[in-house]
Amino acid sequence: MLSNLFKSSPVIYIMGLLIFSVCSFMPKTDNVGPIKILIVGGGSSHDFEKWYKEADKNTLSKDGLADVIYTENVDSISYYLRDRDVLYLTNNQPIDDDRTRRDIMAFANKGKGLILGHAALWYNWKDWPEYNQILVSGGSRGHDRYGEFKVEVVNEKHPVTRGVPKNFSLKDELYYFNVDPIGPGIEVLAAASSESSGTFPSVFIVKHASSRIVGIALGHDEASHELEAYQTILTNAFMWAAKREMP
Numbered sequence: 001m002l003s004n005l006f007k008s009s010p011v012i013y014i015m016g017l018l019i020f021s022v023c024s025f026m027p028k029t030d031n032v033g034p035i036k037i038l039i040v041g042g043g044s045s046h047d048f049e050k051w052y053k054e055a056d057k058n059t060l061s062k063d064g065l066a067d068v069i070y071t072e073n074v075d076s077i078s079y080y081l082r083d084r085d086v087l088y089l090t091n092n093q094p095i096d097d098d099r100t101r102r103d104i105m106a107f108a109n110k111g112k113g114l115i116l117g118h119a120a121l122w123y124n125w126k127d128w129p130e131y132n133q134i135l136v137s138g139g140s141r142g143h144d145r146y147g148e149f150k151v152e153v154v155n156e157k158h159p160v161t162r163g164v165p166k167n168f169s170l171k172d173e174l175y176y177f178n179v180d181p182i183g184p185g186i187e188v189l190a191a192a193s194s195e196s197s198g199t200f201p202s203v204f205i206v207k208h209a210s211s212r213i214v215g216i217a218l219g220h221d222e223a224s225h226e227l228e229a230y231q232t233i234l235t236n237a238f239m240w241a242a243k244r245e246m247p
C-alpha cells in the first residue's frame, strides 16, 4: 500500500526520504536541554557554600549548560538523583544511610555520570570502603601544605582536557592520591607535582564499568575555583560525564 503510494507519487517518495534523513541526523536525547546536576557539599575544612554552591554552580550554569541543584543535606540525595544526569560529590561529611549509598552506586551502574571533587577524593569514610574502591579507585590520606604547585596535562586529546593549557600552576593542596589496585583503575589526564613530594594524579578518569567518572583533586579555595583552567576542566568534565557532544 505504502509502496504503491510512493510509486504513484514521486513527491511523496522524496519527502519520505527527506524525513528519514532528517530523523537519522537528529541529536540524541542526551544532547537536549541543560545537564541536570546535583552538587553535594558539606563537611570540614572548606567553604563549600562559597566554592561549590556559588562559584562552581555559576561556572556550570553559564550559557544554560546546566541546571544545578546544591545540597548539604545528604538525606535528600536519593530524592534528587531521580532526575539528575550527573552527581558531583564534593563533601567530606559522612553519608551514613545505607539506602543513599546504594542509590549512589545504582546511579553509577545505570550509566549516569559522577564528578568527584577535592575533599570527596579523600579516604573519608572507614565504614564505606566500597566508595573509594569502586567509585574513586583509590584516595588520598595526605597532602602538601597549601601552596603553589605545577599541573601538567598529560593527555591533551581527551575531551576533559580540551582547551586546557598544557602547563599551569596554582595555589592549592597537592593531594597524595594513591590508586587502589583492587579498584577498576584510573586514567590520568593531568598530573600535579612538587619537588618535595613528587607527582600525583590531579585530574583523572575512573574506569568504572558503566559510569563516566572524573576525579578532580584540585579545588581547595578561590585559587582553583576562579582559575580559568579549572573552570574549563570542570565544564568539560560535566559534558563528558553526561555524554554530551563537545564543540
Ligand SMILES: [Zn+2]
Residues within 6 Å of the ligand: 045, 046, 118, 119, 173, 219, 220
Ligand atoms: Zn582542601
